Amino acid sequence: MKEITHSFGVETDWVDHMVQQLDGEVVNGRFIVPREVYTGSHYVTSVSPHITVMLADMTYQQDVCYKLRNRNHDFVGIYFNLNEGESLHILGETARPMGRWKFNLAILDSALDVDYSVKAGTKTFNLSLFVRKSFLKEYLTRSHIFTDVLDHLFDDAYNTIVRYDRMDNHAWQVIHDLQRRDPNAISFDVFLQASVYFLLASCIDQGLNRDVLIQKVDNTDIKAILAAQSYLLEQLENPFPGISVLAKDANMSETKFKRLYLKVTGMSPSSFFMDNKLTLARELLEDPQYTIAEVAHRLDFADPSHLTSLFKNRFGILPKEYSNLL
Structure with a gap:
C-alpha cells in the first residue's frame, strides 16, 4: 500500500508536497499523477480567501492510504464522498466505511488526525471543502x-x-449534477464555485436540524461512538438494542454515552437508528421486487401502516407515492 502523509488547508501551500508523494506534479491546480496510482481528475482551487475546494473523480489502480496531519488548525474540513468500492476513514483504531451507500458526509475539525484508506479498483467522487473557522463564525x-x-x-x-452523517437530498443532487459536468469545460470553474456555496449552505441547514453540543472529545471517545454507530447500522433489520446495551459496550455511563453520541451525530441513538432504518426502507422501495409489506417485515416495523406513518413524517411522501415516482 502506498502511504501519503500530508496536510490540507485553506491556503494551498500543501498541494505540491502532497502531489510529490504521489510521484506527480501540479499543472494549473490539477494533479498529474502516474496512471499506475490512479486515473481521472484531481483538482484544487481557491473559491475565496476563506474557502478552498478539492475535487477528486478517479479510479484507483493501487491501494493508497492518506495520513492527514494538518499543520494549521484554523479550518473545518467538509467531505462529501460518493465512492463506489472500499474506502475507510480511520480515527485512532476505528475505521468508518465511507461511500455512496454508507456515510457520505464527514465534518471534521482540522485538529483531528485522520487516515483515509482506498483500495485498488475503487471509483471515487469526492468533494472536499476547507473552510476557515473565522469565516464560519462570522457568517453564523x-x-x-x-x-x-x-x-x-x-x-x-x-x-x-x-460529525459523520449522510448528505441531504439537495446536496446529493448538486453532487450528481457536478459529476455529470466536463471538468475541462470553460464553465466548469463557475459551476464548481456555485456548487461549493450551495453545499456549504446545505450543511448549515442540515446542522440546524441537529443538536449542537460543545465538548472536547478524545480519540478513545470517538472510537467508542463510531463503533456504536457501526453496530446500530448493522442492526437496522432488528429492534433498537437499547441505551443500556450500547453504553455498556462503549464502557460509559448511559448519561455520558448519550451526550457523546449527540455530539458526534447530532442525534440521539434512537433517532439515529430510526432515521437510518427509514433511509434503508426508502432505498429498498427503489427496487421494484420489494412491496411495502415486505420492507416493513424485513426492517422489523410493527406492520406496513407503522412504516407508512413514519415514512410520511420523515420524507413528506407516502411509500406508495414514492415508489410510483421511480
Missing part, C-alpha cells in the same frame, strides 16, 4: 445561528468538531 453570527454556543463552537480549547 450575522445569521443569528447557534448564538448560544457560538463563542466556543470553533474554539479548540472547548470544542472538537466531528
Whole structure:
C-alpha cells in the first residue's frame, strides 16, 4: 500500500508536497499523477480567501492510504464522498466505511488526525471543502445561528468538531449534477464555485436540524461512538438494542454515552437508528421486487401502516407515492 502523509488547508501551500508523494506534479491546480496510482481528475482551487475546494473523480489502480496531519488548525474540513468500492476513514483504531451507500458526509475539525484508506479498483467522487473557522463564525453570527454556543463552537480549547452523517437530498443532487459536468469545460470553474456555496449552505441547514453540543472529545471517545454507530447500522433489520446495551459496550455511563453520541451525530441513538432504518426502507422501495409489506417485515416495523406513518413524517411522501415516482 502506498502511504501519503500530508496536510490540507485553506491556503494551498500543501498541494505540491502532497502531489510529490504521489510521484506527480501540479499543472494549473490539477494533479498529474502516474496512471499506475490512479486515473481521472484531481483538482484544487481557491473559491475565496476563506474557502478552498478539492475535487477528486478517479479510479484507483493501487491501494493508497492518506495520513492527514494538518499543520494549521484554523479550518473545518467538509467531505462529501460518493465512492463506489472500499474506502475507510480511520480515527485512532476505528475505521468508518465511507461511500455512496454508507456515510457520505464527514465534518471534521482540522485538529483531528485522520487516515483515509482506498483500495485498488475503487471509483471515487469526492468533494472536499476547507473552510476557515473565522469565516464560519462570522457568517453564523450575522445569521443569528447557534448564538448560544457560538463563542466556543470553533474554539479548540472547548470544542472538537466531528460529525459523520449522510448528505441531504439537495446536496446529493448538486453532487450528481457536478459529476455529470466536463471538468475541462470553460464553465466548469463557475459551476464548481456555485456548487461549493450551495453545499456549504446545505450543511448549515442540515446542522440546524441537529443538536449542537460543545465538548472536547478524545480519540478513545470517538472510537467508542463510531463503533456504536457501526453496530446500530448493522442492526437496522432488528429492534433498537437499547441505551443500556450500547453504553455498556462503549464502557460509559448511559448519561455520558448519550451526550457523546449527540455530539458526534447530532442525534440521539434512537433517532439515529430510526432515521437510518427509514433511509434503508426508502432505498429498498427503489427496487421494484420489494412491496411495502415486505420492507416493513424485513426492517422489523410493527406492520406496513407503522412504516407508512413514519415514512410520511420523515420524507413528506407516502411509500406508495414514492415508489410510483421511480
